[in-house]
Amino acid sequence: MKKSKLVWLLSLMLVLSVFLAACGGDEDNEPAAPSDKGEDNGSEDVVEVEEEQILNLIAGSEIPTMDSSLVTDSVGFDLLNNVAEGLYRLNQENVAVPAMAEAEPTVSEDGLVYTFKIRDAKWSNGDAVTAGDFEFAWKRAMNPDTASEYGPYMMAGVLKNATEISEGSVDFNELGVKALDEKTLEVTLEKPVPYFLSLMAFGTYLPLNEKFVTEQGDAYATNSDTLISNGPFTLTEWDGTGSSWSLVKNDQYWDAENVKLTQINYDVVKETATAVNLYKTGEVDRTGLSGEFAAQYANDPELLKEKDSVVFYFKFNQERNGKPTPLANKNIREAIAKSYNKEDLVNVVLNNGSVAANYLVPAEFTFDENANDFRDINGDLVAYNPEEAKAAWEKGLAELGVTELSLELLGGDSDLSKKMDEYFKSQMEGTLEGLTLNLKQVPFAVRLDLDTAQDYDIQSAGWGPDFQDPYTFMNLFVTDGGNNMMSYSNPKYDELITAAAGELATDAEARWNAMAEAEKILVGEDFGISPNYQRGTMQLVKPYVKGVVSHQFGGDYSYKWAFIEGKE
Numbered sequence: 001m002k003k004s005k006l007v008w009l010l011s012l013m014l015v016l017s018v019f020l021a022a023c024g025g026d027e028d029n030e031p032a033a034p035s036d037k038g039e040d041n042g043s044e045d046v047v048e049v050e051e052e053q054i055l056n057l058i059a060g061s062e063i064p065t066m067d068s069s070l071v072t073d074s075v076g077f078d079l080l081n082n083v084a085e086g087l088y089r090l091n092q093e094n095v096a097v098p099a100m101a102e103a104e105p106t107v108s109e110d111g112l113v114y115t116f117k118i119r120d121a122k123w124s125n126g127d128a129v130t131a132g133d134f135e136f137a138w139k140r141a142m143n144p145d146t147a148s149e150y151g152p153y154m155m156a157g158v159l160k161n162a163t164e165i166s167e168g169s170v171d172f173n174e175l176g177v178k179a180l181d182e183k184t185l186e187v188t189l190e191k192p193v194p195y196f197l198s199l200m201a202f203g204t205y206l207p208l209n210e211k212f213v214t215e216q217g218d219a220y221a222t223n224s225d226t227l228i229s230n231g232p233f234t235l236t237e238w239d240g241t242g243s244s245w246s247l248v249k250n251d252q253y254w255d256a257e258n259v260k261l262t263q264i265n266y267d268v269v270k271e272t273a274t275a276v277n278l279y280k281t282g283e284v285d286r287t288g289l290s291g292e293f294a295a296q297y298a299n300d301p302e303l304l305k306e307k308d309s310v311v312f313y314f315k316f317n318q319e320r321n322g323k324p325t326p327l328a329n330k331n332i333r334e335a336i337a338k339s340y341n342k343e344d345l346v347n348v349v350l351n352n353g354s355v356a357a358n359y360l361v362p363a364e365f366t367f368d369e370n371a372n373d374f375r376d377i378n379g380d381l382v383a384y385n386p387e388e389a390k391a392a393w394e395k396g397l398a399e400l401g402v403t404e405l406s407l408e409l410l411g412g413d414s415d416l417s418k419k420m421d422e423y424f425k426s427q428m429e430g431t432l433e434g435l436t437l438n439l440k441q442v443p444f445a446v447r448l449d450l451d452t453a454q455d456y457d458i459q460s461a462g463w464g465p466d467f468q469d470p471y472t473f474m475n476l477f478v479t480d481g482g483n484n485m486m487s488y489s490n491p492k493y494d495e496l497i498t499a500a501a502g503e504l505a506t507d508a509e510a511r512w513n514a515m516a517e518a519e520k521i522l523v524g525e526d527f528g529i530s531p532n533y534q535r536g537t538m539q540l541v542k543p544y545v546k547g548v549v550s551h552q553f554g555g556d557y558s559y560k561w562a563f564i565e566g567k568e
Helices: 005-019 074-083 131-141 152-157 162-167 208-220 272-280 291-296 330-337 343-350 386-400 415-431 442-453 471-477 491-501 506-527
Strands: 054-059 087-091 096-098 113-117 176-179 184-188 233-236 244-249 262-268 287-289 304-316 406-411 437-442 458-463 528-540
Touching: 054 233, 054 287, 074 184, 074 233, 074 244, 087 415, 131 152, 131 176, 131 208, 131 491, 152 162, 162 491, 272 287, 272 415, 291 458, 304 330, 304 442, 330 386, 330 528, 343 415, 343 458, 386 415, 415 437, 415 458, 442 458, 458 528, 471 491, 506 528
Parallel strands: 054 262, 406 437, 406 458
Antiparallel strands: 087 096, 113 184, 176 184, 233 244, 244 262, 287 528, 304 458, 304 528
Protein backbone atom coordinates (compact mmCIF):
# COMPACT_ATOMS: atom_id res chain seq x y z
CA MET A 1 0.00 0.00 0.00
CA LYS A 2 1.38 3.38 -0.97
CA LYS A 3 2.16 5.93 1.70
CA SER A 4 -0.39 8.33 0.23
CA LYS A 5 -3.17 5.79 0.80
CA LEU A 6 -2.19 5.34 4.43
CA VAL A 7 -2.13 9.09 4.99
CA TRP A 8 -5.54 9.36 3.35
CA LEU A 9 -6.89 6.54 5.51
CA LEU A 10 -5.74 8.25 8.70
CA SER A 11 -7.31 11.51 7.52
CA LEU A 12 -10.58 9.77 6.70
CA MET A 13 -10.66 8.08 10.12
CA LEU A 14 -10.18 11.49 11.75
CA VAL A 15 -13.06 12.96 9.76
CA LEU A 16 -15.28 9.98 10.65
CA SER A 17 -14.47 10.41 14.34
CA VAL A 18 -15.64 14.03 14.10
CA PHE A 19 -18.92 12.88 12.55
CA LEU A 20 -19.44 10.22 15.23
CA ALA A 21 -18.86 12.76 17.93
CA ALA A 22 -20.45 15.56 16.06
CA CYS A 23 -14.08 12.52 -5.75
CA GLY A 24 -15.36 10.83 -16.46
CA GLY A 25 -12.43 8.55 -18.45
CA ASP A 26 -11.17 8.37 -21.73
CA GLU A 27 -8.85 5.51 -22.70
CA ASP A 28 -7.14 7.83 -25.20
CA ASN A 29 -5.72 10.15 -22.54
CA GLU A 30 -2.11 10.13 -21.46
CA PRO A 31 -1.30 7.72 -18.63
CA ALA A 32 -0.43 8.90 -15.17
CA ALA A 33 2.59 11.15 -14.88
CA PRO A 34 5.67 10.54 -12.76
CA SER A 35 5.51 11.91 -9.27
CA ASP A 36 8.02 13.49 -6.95
CA LYS A 37 6.08 13.47 -3.72
CA GLY A 38 6.95 15.64 -0.75
CA GLU A 39 5.62 15.82 2.78
CA ASP A 40 3.41 18.90 2.65
CA ASN A 41 1.45 21.06 0.23
CA GLY A 42 4.58 22.49 -1.32
CA SER A 43 4.26 26.02 0.03
CA GLU A 44 7.35 26.04 2.27
CA ASP A 45 10.34 24.58 0.42
CA VAL A 46 11.13 26.68 -2.64
CA VAL A 47 13.05 24.84 -5.36
CA GLU A 48 15.58 27.05 -7.11
CA VAL A 49 15.88 26.43 -10.86
CA GLU A 50 17.93 28.13 -13.55
CA GLU A 51 16.95 26.39 -16.80
CA GLU A 52 14.16 27.23 -19.20
CA GLN A 53 10.99 26.01 -17.55
CA ILE A 54 8.87 24.81 -20.48
CA LEU A 55 7.17 21.41 -20.55
CA ASN A 56 5.86 19.89 -23.79
CA LEU A 57 3.07 17.32 -23.49
CA ILE A 58 0.63 15.27 -25.55
CA ALA A 59 -3.13 15.24 -24.96
CA GLY A 60 -5.24 12.27 -26.02
CA SER A 61 -8.22 14.34 -27.17
CA GLU A 62 -9.46 17.88 -27.67
CA ILE A 63 -10.96 19.94 -24.82
CA PRO A 64 -14.78 19.57 -24.80
CA THR A 65 -15.24 22.52 -22.39
CA MET A 66 -13.44 24.46 -19.67
CA ASP A 67 -16.60 25.50 -17.82
CA SER A 68 -16.24 23.90 -14.38
CA SER A 69 -20.03 23.60 -14.14
CA LEU A 70 -20.14 21.58 -17.36
CA VAL A 71 -16.91 19.56 -17.46
CA THR A 72 -17.47 15.79 -17.32
CA ASP A 73 -14.28 14.44 -18.94
CA SER A 74 -10.76 13.70 -17.74
CA VAL A 75 -9.11 16.21 -20.10
CA GLY A 76 -11.19 19.07 -18.72
CA PHE A 77 -10.79 18.05 -15.08
CA ASP A 78 -7.05 17.63 -15.50
CA LEU A 79 -6.69 21.14 -16.93
CA LEU A 80 -9.01 22.65 -14.32
CA ASN A 81 -6.83 21.11 -11.63
CA ASN A 82 -3.95 23.22 -12.92
CA VAL A 83 -5.64 26.50 -13.85
CA ALA A 84 -8.06 26.71 -10.92
CA GLU A 85 -8.13 26.05 -7.20
CA GLY A 86 -10.91 25.16 -4.79
CA LEU A 87 -11.18 25.35 -1.04
CA TYR A 88 -8.86 22.32 -0.97
CA ARG A 89 -6.19 20.91 -3.28
CA LEU A 90 -4.62 17.45 -3.40
CA ASN A 91 -1.04 17.79 -2.23
CA GLN A 92 2.02 15.76 -3.19
CA GLU A 93 0.82 12.91 -0.98
CA ASN A 94 -2.66 12.87 -2.55
CA VAL A 95 -4.22 14.24 0.62
CA ALA A 96 -6.73 17.09 0.38
CA VAL A 97 -5.29 20.16 2.16
CA PRO A 98 -6.55 23.75 2.51
CA ALA A 99 -5.94 25.85 -0.62
CA MET A 100 -8.35 28.77 -1.15
CA ALA A 101 -9.39 27.99 2.42
CA GLU A 102 -6.74 29.54 4.64
CA ALA A 103 -7.08 26.77 7.24
CA GLU A 104 -9.20 23.80 8.27
CA PRO A 105 -12.89 24.72 8.69
CA THR A 106 -14.78 24.85 11.92
CA VAL A 107 -17.41 22.10 12.10
CA SER A 108 -20.64 22.08 14.08
CA GLU A 109 -21.17 19.38 16.72
CA ASP A 110 -23.57 17.45 14.49
CA GLY A 111 -21.09 17.46 11.61
CA LEU A 112 -23.47 19.30 9.28
CA VAL A 113 -22.22 22.91 9.14
CA TYR A 114 -18.72 23.77 7.91
CA THR A 115 -17.38 27.32 8.09
CA PHE A 116 -14.41 28.18 5.88
CA LYS A 117 -12.25 31.29 5.91
CA ILE A 118 -11.03 32.32 2.44
CA ARG A 119 -7.34 33.22 2.11
CA ASP A 120 -6.12 36.40 0.43
CA ALA A 121 -5.95 35.41 -3.23
CA LYS A 122 -6.62 36.90 -6.65
CA TRP A 123 -8.02 35.89 -10.00
CA SER A 124 -5.73 36.25 -13.00
CA ASN A 125 -7.52 39.52 -13.89
CA GLY A 126 -6.63 40.98 -10.46
CA ASP A 127 -10.04 40.57 -8.78
CA ALA A 128 -10.05 39.19 -5.25
CA VAL A 129 -11.26 35.62 -4.73
CA THR A 130 -14.21 35.79 -2.34
CA ALA A 131 -16.58 33.48 -0.51
CA GLY A 132 -19.24 34.73 -2.90
CA ASP A 133 -17.32 33.16 -5.80
CA PHE A 134 -17.93 29.74 -4.27
CA GLU A 135 -21.58 30.41 -3.51
CA PHE A 136 -22.17 31.60 -7.07
CA ALA A 137 -20.33 28.65 -8.66
CA TRP A 138 -22.06 25.96 -6.64
CA LYS A 139 -25.51 27.42 -7.12
CA ARG A 140 -24.81 27.87 -10.83
CA ALA A 141 -23.96 24.17 -11.08
CA MET A 142 -27.35 23.38 -9.53
CA ASN A 143 -29.31 25.88 -11.63
CA PRO A 144 -31.41 23.83 -14.11
CA ASP A 145 -30.67 26.43 -16.81
CA THR A 146 -26.96 25.54 -16.62
CA ALA A 147 -27.73 21.90 -17.46
CA SER A 148 -24.78 20.67 -15.42
CA GLU A 149 -24.40 16.89 -15.18
CA TYR A 150 -21.86 16.96 -12.37
CA GLY A 151 -23.62 19.58 -10.25
CA PRO A 152 -26.55 17.34 -9.26
CA TYR A 153 -24.34 14.25 -9.33
CA MET A 154 -21.71 15.64 -6.93
CA MET A 155 -23.98 17.74 -4.72
CA ALA A 156 -27.24 15.78 -4.36
CA GLY A 157 -27.23 13.98 -1.02
CA VAL A 158 -24.24 16.07 0.09
CA LEU A 159 -25.27 19.73 0.27
CA LYS A 160 -28.52 20.72 1.93
CA ASN A 161 -31.46 20.91 -0.52
CA ALA A 162 -29.36 19.68 -3.47
CA THR A 163 -31.52 16.59 -3.95
CA GLU A 164 -34.74 18.60 -3.90
CA ILE A 165 -33.22 21.14 -6.30
CA SER A 166 -32.25 18.40 -8.73
CA GLU A 167 -35.81 17.04 -8.52
CA GLY A 168 -37.25 20.47 -9.24
CA SER A 169 -39.12 20.90 -5.96
CA VAL A 170 -36.80 23.56 -4.47
CA ASP A 171 -35.19 26.63 -6.09
CA PHE A 172 -31.44 26.36 -6.68
CA ASN A 173 -30.86 29.50 -4.58
CA GLU A 174 -31.79 27.43 -1.51
CA LEU A 175 -28.64 25.31 -1.84
CA GLY A 176 -26.78 24.87 1.45
CA VAL A 177 -23.97 27.33 0.76
CA LYS A 178 -23.80 30.97 1.86
CA ALA A 179 -21.19 33.70 1.82
CA LEU A 180 -21.49 35.32 5.26
CA ASP A 181 -19.05 38.00 4.13
CA GLU A 182 -16.26 38.29 1.56
CA LYS A 183 -13.98 36.01 3.59
CA THR A 184 -16.42 33.61 5.26
CA LEU A 185 -18.21 30.69 3.57
CA GLU A 186 -20.79 28.61 5.39
CA VAL A 187 -21.64 25.18 3.96
CA THR A 188 -24.55 23.11 5.29
CA LEU A 189 -24.67 19.39 4.53
CA GLU A 190 -27.70 17.19 4.11
CA LYS A 191 -26.10 14.56 6.36
CA PRO A 192 -22.61 13.63 7.57
CA VAL A 193 -20.44 12.81 4.53
CA PRO A 194 -17.21 10.88 5.28
CA TYR A 195 -15.40 12.15 2.17
CA PHE A 196 -16.69 15.75 2.19
CA LEU A 197 -13.32 17.53 2.49
CA SER A 198 -11.87 15.57 -0.43
CA LEU A 199 -14.83 16.77 -2.52
CA MET A 200 -13.63 20.32 -1.94
CA ALA A 201 -10.66 19.59 -4.21
CA PHE A 202 -12.89 18.43 -7.07
CA GLY A 203 -13.55 20.49 -10.21
CA THR A 204 -17.30 20.99 -9.79
CA TYR A 205 -16.66 22.76 -6.46
CA LEU A 206 -14.23 25.30 -7.93
CA PRO A 207 -15.10 29.01 -7.54
CA LEU A 208 -16.26 31.26 -10.38
CA ASN A 209 -15.95 35.03 -10.66
CA GLU A 210 -19.60 36.05 -10.97
CA LYS A 211 -18.94 39.40 -12.64
CA PHE A 212 -16.65 37.88 -15.28
CA VAL A 213 -18.92 34.90 -16.00
CA THR A 214 -21.94 37.16 -16.33
CA GLU A 215 -20.13 39.51 -18.68
CA GLN A 216 -19.09 36.63 -20.94
CA GLY A 217 -22.58 35.14 -21.06
CA ASP A 218 -22.87 32.07 -23.30
CA ALA A 219 -19.29 32.60 -24.48
CA TYR A 220 -17.85 31.92 -21.01
CA ALA A 221 -15.02 29.36 -21.04
CA THR A 222 -15.46 28.59 -24.74
CA ASN A 223 -11.90 29.76 -25.51
CA SER A 224 -8.92 31.02 -23.57
CA ASP A 225 -9.97 34.68 -23.94
CA THR A 226 -13.24 34.04 -22.11
CA LEU A 227 -11.69 32.30 -19.09
CA ILE A 228 -9.84 33.56 -16.02
CA SER A 229 -7.94 31.52 -13.44
CA ASN A 230 -7.19 31.45 -9.73
CA GLY A 231 -4.79 28.49 -9.89
CA PRO A 232 -1.10 27.99 -10.70
CA PHE A 233 -1.53 28.48 -14.46
CA THR A 234 -3.74 30.23 -17.01
CA LEU A 235 -4.96 28.69 -20.26
CA THR A 236 -3.79 30.38 -23.47
CA GLU A 237 -3.87 29.77 -27.24
CA TRP A 238 -7.07 27.69 -27.11
CA ASP A 239 -9.65 28.68 -29.69
CA GLY A 240 -12.32 26.36 -28.35
CA THR A 241 -11.96 23.65 -30.97
CA GLY A 242 -8.28 23.37 -31.81
CA SER A 243 -5.83 20.56 -31.16
CA SER A 244 -3.23 22.63 -29.30
CA TRP A 245 -3.09 24.99 -26.33
CA SER A 246 -0.75 26.15 -23.57
CA LEU A 247 -0.72 26.77 -19.85
CA VAL A 248 1.24 29.82 -18.68
CA LYS A 249 2.32 30.54 -15.11
CA ASN A 250 -0.24 32.69 -13.29
CA ASP A 251 1.69 35.46 -11.55
CA GLN A 252 -1.47 36.40 -9.61
CA TYR A 253 -1.61 32.97 -7.94
CA TRP A 254 -1.24 33.18 -4.16
CA ASP A 255 1.55 30.57 -4.11
CA ALA A 256 3.25 31.64 -7.36
CA GLU A 257 6.73 31.51 -5.84
CA ASN A 258 6.44 27.71 -5.70
CA VAL A 259 5.38 27.41 -9.36
CA LYS A 260 8.53 26.92 -11.44
CA LEU A 261 7.23 26.02 -14.89
CA THR A 262 6.66 29.09 -17.03
CA GLN A 263 4.75 27.30 -19.78
CA ILE A 264 3.23 23.91 -20.62
CA ASN A 265 2.46 23.22 -24.29
CA TYR A 266 -0.12 20.63 -25.35
CA ASP A 267 -0.70 19.02 -28.73
CA VAL A 268 -3.44 16.48 -29.40
CA VAL A 269 -1.90 13.33 -30.89
CA LYS A 270 -4.05 10.23 -31.31
CA GLU A 271 -1.58 7.86 -33.00
CA THR A 272 0.97 6.16 -30.75
CA ALA A 273 3.58 5.96 -33.49
CA THR A 274 3.41 9.71 -34.04
CA ALA A 275 3.61 10.38 -30.31
CA VAL A 276 6.66 8.16 -29.86
CA ASN A 277 8.39 9.83 -32.80
CA LEU A 278 7.76 13.26 -31.27
CA TYR A 279 9.25 12.03 -28.00
CA LYS A 280 12.35 10.52 -29.60
CA THR A 281 13.02 13.70 -31.58
CA GLY A 282 12.74 15.77 -28.41
CA GLU A 283 9.57 17.66 -29.35
CA VAL A 284 7.58 16.33 -26.38
CA ASP A 285 8.76 15.38 -22.90
CA ARG A 286 6.39 12.49 -22.17
CA THR A 287 4.37 9.94 -24.11
CA GLY A 288 2.31 6.90 -23.25
CA LEU A 289 3.08 3.48 -24.70
CA SER A 290 0.96 0.48 -25.59
CA GLY A 291 1.03 -2.63 -27.74
CA GLU A 292 4.11 -3.07 -29.90
CA PHE A 293 5.66 0.16 -28.62
CA ALA A 294 5.43 -1.00 -25.00
CA ALA A 295 7.33 -4.15 -25.97
CA GLN A 296 9.84 -2.19 -28.02
CA TYR A 297 10.73 0.15 -25.15
CA ALA A 298 10.30 -2.34 -22.28
CA ASN A 299 13.94 -1.95 -21.22
CA ASP A 300 14.37 1.72 -22.00
CA PRO A 301 15.95 3.62 -19.06
CA GLU A 302 13.38 6.40 -19.53
CA LEU A 303 10.43 4.00 -19.15
CA LEU A 304 8.10 4.57 -16.21
CA LYS A 305 5.39 2.08 -15.15
CA GLU A 306 2.46 3.04 -12.96
CA LYS A 307 -0.96 1.65 -12.05
CA ASP A 308 -3.92 3.94 -11.59
CA SER A 309 -7.54 3.75 -10.49
CA VAL A 310 -9.31 4.21 -13.83
CA VAL A 311 -11.53 1.29 -14.88
CA PHE A 312 -12.85 0.82 -18.43
CA TYR A 313 -16.02 -1.09 -19.23
CA PHE A 314 -18.83 -1.55 -21.73
CA LYS A 315 -22.07 0.27 -21.08
CA PHE A 316 -25.06 -1.75 -22.33
CA ASN A 317 -27.76 0.67 -23.44
CA GLN A 318 -31.20 -0.82 -22.78
CA GLU A 319 -33.27 1.93 -24.42
CA ARG A 320 -32.52 3.87 -27.61
CA ASN A 321 -34.73 6.41 -29.32
CA GLY A 322 -37.52 5.61 -26.89
CA LYS A 323 -37.54 1.87 -27.65
CA PRO A 324 -36.00 -1.12 -25.83
CA THR A 325 -32.80 -2.45 -27.38
CA PRO A 326 -31.80 -6.13 -27.51
CA LEU A 327 -29.52 -5.29 -24.58
CA ALA A 328 -32.59 -4.95 -22.37
CA ASN A 329 -32.40 -8.77 -22.35
CA LYS A 330 -30.19 -9.95 -19.48
CA ASN A 331 -29.08 -13.10 -21.32
CA ILE A 332 -27.81 -11.03 -24.25
CA ARG A 333 -25.85 -8.82 -21.83
CA GLU A 334 -24.39 -11.87 -20.07
CA ALA A 335 -23.42 -13.45 -23.39
CA ILE A 336 -21.52 -10.38 -24.55
CA ALA A 337 -19.87 -9.86 -21.14
CA LYS A 338 -18.42 -13.39 -21.23
CA SER A 339 -17.57 -13.55 -24.95
CA TYR A 340 -14.11 -11.92 -25.10
CA ASN A 341 -10.74 -12.67 -23.57
CA LYS A 342 -9.64 -9.80 -21.33
CA GLU A 343 -6.24 -11.28 -20.57
CA ASP A 344 -5.26 -11.17 -24.23
CA LEU A 345 -6.68 -7.64 -24.40
CA VAL A 346 -4.34 -6.34 -21.70
CA ASN A 347 -1.30 -8.51 -22.50
CA VAL A 348 -1.33 -8.30 -26.29
CA VAL A 349 -3.44 -5.38 -27.50
CA LEU A 350 -2.70 -2.89 -24.70
CA ASN A 351 0.53 -4.31 -23.28
CA ASN A 352 0.97 -1.22 -21.10
CA GLY A 353 0.68 -2.56 -17.57
CA SER A 354 -3.12 -2.58 -17.49
CA VAL A 355 -4.79 -5.56 -15.82
CA ALA A 356 -7.97 -7.43 -16.72
CA ALA A 357 -10.92 -6.15 -14.67
CA ASN A 358 -13.80 -8.37 -13.66
CA TYR A 359 -15.09 -5.69 -11.30
CA LEU A 360 -16.07 -2.03 -11.18
CA VAL A 361 -14.31 -0.66 -8.07
CA PRO A 362 -10.55 -0.83 -8.80
CA ALA A 363 -7.99 -2.78 -6.83
CA GLU A 364 -5.54 -0.93 -4.58
CA PHE A 365 -7.76 2.14 -4.52
CA THR A 366 -9.49 2.31 -1.17
CA PHE A 367 -8.95 0.52 2.14
CA ASP A 368 -10.75 0.04 5.47
CA GLU A 369 -9.39 0.87 8.92
CA ASN A 370 -7.46 -2.42 8.91
CA ALA A 371 -5.88 -1.65 5.53
CA ASN A 372 -8.06 -4.24 3.76
CA ASP A 373 -8.67 -3.54 0.08
CA PHE A 374 -12.36 -3.05 -0.83
CA ARG A 375 -11.66 -5.24 -3.88
CA ASP A 376 -11.07 -8.24 -1.61
CA ILE A 377 -14.74 -8.40 -0.59
CA ASN A 378 -16.05 -9.49 -3.99
CA GLY A 379 -12.97 -10.43 -5.96
CA ASP A 380 -13.81 -11.23 -9.59
CA LEU A 381 -17.47 -11.00 -10.58
CA VAL A 382 -17.57 -11.81 -14.31
CA ALA A 383 -14.91 -13.36 -16.54
CA TYR A 384 -14.30 -14.71 -20.03
CA ASN A 385 -16.24 -17.96 -20.46
CA PRO A 386 -17.14 -18.81 -24.07
CA GLU A 387 -19.27 -21.82 -23.17
CA GLU A 388 -21.45 -19.84 -20.78
CA ALA A 389 -21.51 -16.96 -23.27
CA LYS A 390 -22.85 -19.20 -26.05
CA ALA A 391 -25.50 -20.70 -23.78
CA ALA A 392 -26.73 -17.28 -22.64
CA TRP A 393 -26.68 -16.06 -26.25
CA GLU A 394 -28.95 -18.88 -27.44
CA LYS A 395 -31.36 -18.21 -24.59
CA GLY A 396 -31.39 -14.50 -25.34
CA LEU A 397 -31.99 -14.96 -29.06
CA ALA A 398 -34.85 -17.37 -28.35
CA GLU A 399 -36.44 -14.89 -25.93
CA LEU A 400 -36.18 -12.15 -28.54
CA GLY A 401 -37.53 -14.45 -31.26
CA VAL A 402 -34.56 -13.92 -33.60
CA THR A 403 -31.61 -15.93 -34.88
CA GLU A 404 -29.15 -13.08 -35.34
CA LEU A 405 -28.44 -9.58 -34.07
CA SER A 406 -26.66 -6.51 -35.39
CA LEU A 407 -25.32 -4.20 -32.66
CA GLU A 408 -23.26 -1.02 -32.68
CA LEU A 409 -20.10 -0.55 -30.60
CA LEU A 410 -19.38 3.12 -29.94
CA GLY A 411 -15.70 3.85 -29.34
CA GLY A 412 -12.95 6.43 -29.76
CA ASP A 413 -11.09 7.46 -32.90
CA SER A 414 -7.51 7.07 -31.69
CA ASP A 415 -5.17 4.42 -33.01
CA LEU A 416 -5.36 2.48 -29.74
CA SER A 417 -9.16 2.69 -29.55
CA LYS A 418 -9.49 1.37 -33.09
CA LYS A 419 -7.20 -1.57 -32.33
CA MET A 420 -9.21 -2.47 -29.24
CA ASP A 421 -12.52 -2.22 -31.08
CA GLU A 422 -11.26 -4.52 -33.84
CA TYR A 423 -10.19 -6.99 -31.16
CA PHE A 424 -13.60 -6.87 -29.49
CA LYS A 425 -15.35 -7.36 -32.82
CA SER A 426 -13.23 -10.39 -33.68
CA GLN A 427 -13.69 -11.96 -30.25
CA MET A 428 -17.44 -11.37 -29.91
CA GLU A 429 -18.39 -12.37 -33.43
CA GLY A 430 -16.16 -15.44 -33.16
CA THR A 431 -17.86 -16.58 -29.97
CA LEU A 432 -21.48 -15.58 -30.60
CA GLU A 433 -22.94 -17.04 -33.80
CA GLY A 434 -25.27 -14.63 -35.53
CA LEU A 435 -23.77 -11.46 -34.01
CA THR A 436 -22.67 -8.60 -36.24
CA LEU A 437 -20.82 -5.87 -34.34
CA ASN A 438 -20.67 -2.57 -36.22
CA LEU A 439 -17.90 -0.23 -35.10
CA LYS A 440 -18.60 3.49 -34.71
CA GLN A 441 -15.42 5.40 -33.93
CA VAL A 442 -15.77 9.11 -33.15
CA PRO A 443 -13.89 11.92 -31.35
CA PHE A 444 -14.25 12.00 -27.57
CA ALA A 445 -16.49 15.09 -27.52
CA VAL A 446 -18.88 13.44 -29.98
CA ARG A 447 -18.93 10.30 -27.85
CA LEU A 448 -19.93 12.40 -24.84
CA ASP A 449 -22.84 13.86 -26.81
CA LEU A 450 -23.98 10.42 -27.99
CA ASP A 451 -23.77 9.13 -24.43
CA THR A 452 -25.91 11.99 -23.12
CA ALA A 453 -28.47 11.34 -25.86
CA GLN A 454 -28.31 7.56 -25.24
CA ASP A 455 -27.74 7.16 -28.95
CA TYR A 456 -25.69 3.92 -28.97
CA ASP A 457 -26.00 0.18 -28.28
CA ILE A 458 -22.71 -0.69 -26.58
CA GLN A 459 -20.26 2.00 -25.55
CA SER A 460 -16.63 1.70 -24.55
CA ALA A 461 -16.49 3.93 -21.46
CA GLY A 462 -14.29 4.50 -18.45
CA TRP A 463 -14.37 6.13 -15.05
CA GLY A 464 -11.69 7.78 -12.98
CA PRO A 465 -12.67 8.35 -9.34
CA ASP A 466 -13.71 11.79 -8.11
CA PHE A 467 -12.77 11.04 -4.49
CA GLN A 468 -11.19 8.12 -2.66
CA ASP A 469 -14.24 6.06 -1.79
CA PRO A 470 -16.11 3.18 -3.55
CA TYR A 471 -19.19 5.40 -3.73
CA THR A 472 -17.63 7.42 -6.56
CA PHE A 473 -18.00 4.31 -8.76
CA MET A 474 -21.13 2.77 -7.27
CA ASN A 475 -23.27 5.90 -7.56
CA LEU A 476 -22.87 5.93 -11.35
CA PHE A 477 -25.62 3.45 -12.08
CA VAL A 478 -28.54 4.34 -9.81
CA THR A 479 -31.85 4.61 -11.64
CA ASP A 480 -32.03 7.80 -13.73
CA GLY A 481 -28.62 8.90 -12.43
CA GLY A 482 -26.83 11.65 -14.32
CA ASN A 483 -24.08 9.25 -15.46
CA ASN A 484 -26.29 6.19 -16.00
CA MET A 485 -27.34 7.07 -19.56
CA MET A 486 -28.19 3.47 -20.41
CA SER A 487 -31.56 2.93 -18.67
CA TYR A 488 -30.17 0.44 -16.16
CA SER A 489 -32.43 0.10 -13.13
CA ASN A 490 -32.53 -2.27 -10.17
CA PRO A 491 -34.53 -1.30 -7.03
CA LYS A 492 -32.30 -3.37 -4.74
CA TYR A 493 -29.19 -1.71 -6.16
CA ASP A 494 -30.75 1.71 -5.60
CA GLU A 495 -31.69 0.77 -2.04
CA LEU A 496 -28.16 -0.29 -1.19
CA ILE A 497 -26.54 2.81 -2.67
CA THR A 498 -29.08 5.07 -0.95
CA ALA A 499 -28.29 3.38 2.37
CA ALA A 500 -24.54 3.77 1.81
CA ALA A 501 -25.06 7.49 1.33
CA GLY A 502 -27.59 7.80 4.15
CA GLU A 503 -28.16 5.83 7.33
CA LEU A 504 -24.92 3.85 6.95
CA ALA A 505 -22.72 6.94 6.53
CA THR A 506 -21.12 6.54 9.96
CA ASP A 507 -21.04 2.72 10.01
CA ALA A 508 -17.97 2.04 7.89
CA GLU A 509 -18.23 -1.76 7.78
CA ALA A 510 -21.94 -1.90 6.98
CA ARG A 511 -21.52 0.85 4.40
CA TRP A 512 -18.77 -1.05 2.58
CA ASN A 513 -20.75 -4.29 2.65
CA ALA A 514 -23.76 -2.51 1.14
CA MET A 515 -21.67 -1.16 -1.72
CA ALA A 516 -20.04 -4.56 -2.26
CA GLU A 517 -23.47 -6.19 -2.51
CA ALA A 518 -24.56 -3.53 -4.99
CA GLU A 519 -21.44 -4.14 -7.12
CA LYS A 520 -22.25 -7.87 -7.19
CA ILE A 521 -25.77 -7.12 -8.45
CA LEU A 522 -24.60 -4.69 -11.14
CA VAL A 523 -21.67 -6.69 -12.53
CA GLY A 524 -22.19 -10.33 -11.56
CA GLU A 525 -25.97 -10.75 -11.64
CA ASP A 526 -27.56 -8.12 -13.89
CA PHE A 527 -24.56 -7.70 -16.23
CA GLY A 528 -25.57 -4.04 -16.39
CA ILE A 529 -22.02 -3.25 -17.50
CA SER A 530 -19.10 -5.41 -18.61
CA PRO A 531 -15.76 -4.37 -17.04
CA ASN A 532 -12.72 -4.64 -19.32
CA TYR A 533 -9.54 -3.43 -17.65
CA GLN A 534 -8.02 -1.36 -14.88
CA ARG A 535 -5.62 1.03 -16.49
CA GLY A 536 -1.93 0.64 -16.03
CA THR A 537 0.54 2.93 -17.69
CA MET A 538 3.85 2.64 -19.44
CA GLN A 539 5.35 5.85 -20.61
CA LEU A 540 8.57 7.43 -21.69
CA VAL A 541 9.50 10.45 -19.57
CA LYS A 542 12.48 12.70 -20.08
CA PRO A 543 14.80 12.45 -17.05
CA TYR A 544 14.93 16.23 -16.70
CA VAL A 545 11.20 16.39 -15.89
CA LYS A 546 10.90 16.63 -12.10
CA GLY A 547 8.18 17.11 -9.51
CA VAL A 548 5.07 16.15 -11.51
CA VAL A 549 2.48 14.69 -9.14
CA SER A 550 0.02 12.05 -10.31
CA HIS A 551 -3.32 11.59 -8.57
CA GLN A 552 -5.51 8.56 -8.05
CA PHE A 553 -8.69 10.62 -8.20
CA GLY A 554 -9.87 13.99 -9.53
CA GLY A 555 -7.53 15.63 -12.05
CA ASP A 556 -4.83 13.25 -13.26
CA TYR A 557 -1.79 15.49 -12.72
CA SER A 558 -0.60 18.50 -10.77
CA TYR A 559 2.14 20.62 -12.31
CA LYS A 560 2.25 23.15 -9.49
CA TRP A 561 5.48 21.60 -8.13
CA ALA A 562 6.99 20.50 -11.46
CA PHE A 563 10.25 21.84 -12.87
CA ILE A 564 12.94 21.17 -15.47
CA GLU A 565 16.42 20.27 -14.24
CA GLY A 566 19.44 18.86 -16.07
CA LYS A 567 18.20 19.32 -19.61
CA GLU A 568 21.07 19.32 -22.07
